[in-house]
Structure formats: structure tokens, C-alpha cells
Amino acid sequence: MSESHHLQTKVGVIGCGKISDAYFRGMAMFDNLQAVACADLRPEIARGKAEEHGISALSVDQLLAEPDIEIVLNLTIPQAHAEVALAALEAGKHVYCEKPLSVDLAEGRQVIEAAHAKSLLVGCAPDTFLGASHQTCRKLLDDGWIGVPVAGTAFMMGHGPESWHPNPGFYYLPGGGPMFDMGPYYLTALINLLGPVKKVCAKTARTFEQRLATCKEHYGEHLPVEVSTHHAGVLEFHSGALITVTLSFDVWGHTHSPIEIYGTEGSMQVPDPNGFGNAVRVYRPALKAWTDMPYSHIYHENSRGIGVADLAAAIQGKRAQRCHGDMACHAVEVMSAFDQSSQTGREIEIATPCQQPEPLPMGLIPGQIERQA
Numbered sequence: 001m002s003e004s005h006h007l008q009t010k011v012g013v014i015g016c017g018k019i020s021d022a023y024f025r026g027m028a029m030f031d032n033l034q035a036v037a038c039a040d041l042r043p044e045i046a047r048g049k050a051e052e053h054g055i056s057a058l059s060v061d062q063l064l065a066e067p068d069i070e071i072v073l074n075l076t077i078p079q080a081h082a083e084v085a086l087a088a089l090e091a092g093k094h095v096y097c098e099k100p101l102s103v104d105l106a107e108g109r110q111v112i113e114a115a116h117a118k119s120l121l122v123g124c125a126p127d128t129f130l131g132a133s134h135q136t137c138r139k140l141l142d143d144g145w146i147g148v149p150v151a152g153t154a155f156m157m158g159h160g161p162e163s164w165h166p167n168p169g170f171y172y173l174p175g176g177g178p179m180f181d182m183g184p185y186y187l188t189a190l191i192n193l194l195g196p197v198k199k200v201c202a203k204t205a206r207t208f209e210q211r212l213a214t215c216k217e218h219y220g221e222h223l224p225v226e227v228s229t230h231h232a233g234v235l236e237f238h239s240g241a242l243i244t245v246t247l248s249f250d251v252w253g254h255t256h257s258p259i260e261i262y263g264t265e266g267s268m269q270v271p272d273p274n275g276f277g278n279a280v281r282v283y284r285p286a287l288k289a290w291t292d293m294p295y296s297h298i299y300h301e302n303s304r305g306i307g308v309a310d311l312a313a314a315i316q317g318k319r320a321q322r323c324h325g326d327m328a329c330h331a332v333e334v335m336s337a338f339d340q341s342s343q344t345g346r347e348i349e350i351a352t353p354c355q356q357p358e359p360l361p362m363g364l365i366p367g368q369i370e371r372q373a
């Protein structure tokens with residue numbers, strides 16, 4: 001047994017739906033994690049995953065009472081995130097939550113405060129900013145390749161998940177919509193690159209009263225829409241950078257790139273933040289052309305679960321978390337501010353604290369989150 005096996009943190013998964021497969025794969029990949037049990041409101045789903053991965057299927061209460069489990073991996077739907085996270089903290093477990101941390105700021109704050117009160121850690125998806133492409137962008141920015149970032153754009157526009165997701169209804173309820181579903185990827189990527197957000201100024205719209213599901217599981221059903229489905233705004237970062245953001249489920253097609261950052265010395269194309277790889281390009285005035293940049297970091301393939309490994313490393317006492325709950329709570333406040341700004345006609349000041357996460361070290365080997373001493 002290698003030394004790393006002595007440092008495996010045991011993980012219990014609550015919520016065994018569509019995204020759980022990616023996490024089971026990820027947990028098998030990282031040296032410092034071991035999935036030991038899973039639970040779901042639908043026990044037959046948990047039994048299926050448990051058999052597939054050679055772990056125990058438990059009820060939610062049994063899983064929370066299991067003394068060996070240190071991290072509860074909360075892969076439930078957004079509307080259940082805070083409730084499950086609070087129950088896990090109450091049971092003395094650290095929590096890693098799928099995004100968004102919560103459906104509103106009050107719930108998010110409750111989770112963060114409960115963790116502080118119990119001296120436990122909260123981690124939250126997305127962890128894609130720890131992938132090769134976004135860590136490369138971070139290194140290029142930190143090394144000054146485009147000078148000081150002053151502006152940029154972030155676009156996520158599509159026509160919603162009702163054609164492909166087996167259970168699309170939750171995407172149109174509070175905690176869903178393009179902002180709460182995809183916003184965490186874009187905001188976390190931007191915070192990784194630029195630090196925390198200071199103010200938000202935005203307009204939002206709910207374009208359709210209902211959405212027509214065309215996935216095979218719910219074909220022909222009309223889904224009620226309770227959230228804004230188009231968001232257009234400007235984020236002012238503490239660094240001074242102004243980023244134009246449009247996130248929408250009302251758009252059939254477009255040609256914008258996901259994120260671009262404009263600096264005093266050049267520009268950068270940042271790839272889709274809902275992925276670990278894809279091309280990083282830099283424009284420098286002397287070349288008058290976009291240049292594909294090589295990756296400085298590993299993890300260019302789907303490495304979902306790296307955020308759980310990051311939490312385990314923090315628990316094991318090595319260093320501060322990168323996918324930390326404070327950043328996720330900050331993102332929830334920023335996301336909520338879009339509707340708030342639209343409704344009040346004012347710019348919204350962001351109050352929650354957030355540290356820009358430390359970059360990953362270079363020179364890791366697959367399965368590592370830290371370099372061996």
C-alpha cells in the first residue's frame with residue numbers, strides 16, 4: 001500500500017442522480033479520497049450505485065451517523081443543498097456541495113455560519129477552475145501576459161436543459177435558471193482570475209411562462225417557470241475590472257466565446273468554464289494575432305471531484321481550501337444581485353467576503369492535488 005492510501009478521507013455521497021457518475025470516477029482517481037457509502041431519497045437508485053462501485057447503500061440518516069465518514073458529498077438538487085449541508089454539519093461532517101451552494105443568500109450564509117460554529121469546512125462546486133485550461137489562464141494573468149485586466153465578457157447562452165435532462169423541472173424553479181445553474185461556473189472562473197466582485201448592475205427577464213420538455217422522460221410536459229431566464233449585467237471587481245455578463249436559456253444560437261479578458265497589454269480567450277480543457281489563446285499587439293498557449297498545468301480531462309480532493313487536503317491539514325464555501329456564498333450573492341438590481345434599478349454592493357483561491361502547484365502527477373514534500 002502506498003503512503004497516500006493512509007491519508008484517504010472517507011466520503012459518503014447523498015444524491016445518486018445524473019452527476020454522481022462523474023464524482024464516483026473522480027473519487028477513484030484522486031489519491032486522498034475513498035467513497036464508502038451512498039444514499040438517496042430513492043433507495044433503489046442508491047442501491048444501484050452502491051453495487052456498481054462496491055460501497056454501502058444506506059439511508060440518509062444512517063450515512064450521517066456513520067462515524068468513519070468525514071466528508072458528505074451533497075449531489076442533491078439545488079433546492080435540497082442547504083438542508084442536506086446543514087444536516088451533515090449538524091452530524092459533525094465536512095461538506096462538499098454541488099453548485100449552487102444554496103438557492104438564496106440567506107440559506108448560503110446559514111451553511112457558512114453553521115460550519116464556522118462547528119469548526120468544519122464547506123467546499124462547493126464548480127471545481128473546473130482547477131483544470132488545466134483555467135489554471136493556465138490564471139498563470140498567464142499572474143505572470144503579466146496581458147498586463148492589468150481592465151475589462152472582459154462572459155457569455156453562456158442556450159435554450160435550457162428541457163431537451164436533454166431526465167428531470168428538467170428543477171432548472172426553472174428557485175435555485176435554477178441560467179444564473180443559478182451556469183452562473184457558478186462563470187463567476188468562479190472569473191473570481192479565480194480576477195478576485196472578488198464589488199458591485200453588480202443588471203437587467204433580467206422571464207421570457208416564457210412555461211417551457212416544453214422534449215426529453216424522453218418528460219416528453220410533452222409543460223414546465224412552470226418561476227425564475228428569470230435571461231440576465232444581462234456588468235460586474236465591477238475589487239481589482240477594478242469591468243466584466244459584461246449575459247447568461248440566458250432563451251437563445252437558440254450565438255457566436256460569442258465563453259469568456260474573454262482584456263488587459264492593458266493584450267487580450268485572453270478563456271475556454272468554457274464548464275470544462276477542464278480546451279484552447280487558451282492570447283492576443284498581443286506586437287503579433288497582431290491570437291496565439292494558442294500550451295497548458296502549464298495537468299487535469300485537462302474531466303476531473304470533476306478534484307474539489308473534493310481539495311477539501312480532503314485541507315482537512316488533512318495541508319493548506320487552505322481552493323473550492324471554498326465562502327467563494328460559493330459570494331457567488332450566490334452576486335447571482336442574486338442580478339434580479340435585485342433589475343427590480344430596483346440600482347447597482348448592488350456585494351458584502352460577503354471572498355479570497356481569490358491560490359493557484360494549483362505546477363508539476364503535479366495525475367491523482368495528486370498537492371506536490372509530495
Ligand SMILES: NC(=O)c1ccc[n+]([C@@H]2O[C@H](COP(=O)([O-])OP(=O)(O)OC[C@H]3O[C@@H](n4cnc5c(N)ncnc54)[C@H](O)[C@@H]3O)[C@@H](O)[C@H]2O)c1
Pocket residue numbers: 014015016017018019020039040041042045060075076077078080084098099100167181
Ligand atoms: N446533470 C449535470 O450534467 C450536472 C452537471 C454539473 C452539476 N450538476 C449539479 O448536480 C446536482 C444534481 O444534479 P443531477 O443532474 O445529478 O440531478 P438528478 O435529479 O439526476 O439527481 C439528484 C438526486 O438527488 C436525490 N435527492 C434530492 N433531494 C434529496 C434529499 N433531500 N436527500 C437525498 N437525496 C435527494 C434525488 O432523488 C436524485 O436521485 C445539481 O445541483 C446540479 O446543478 C449537474
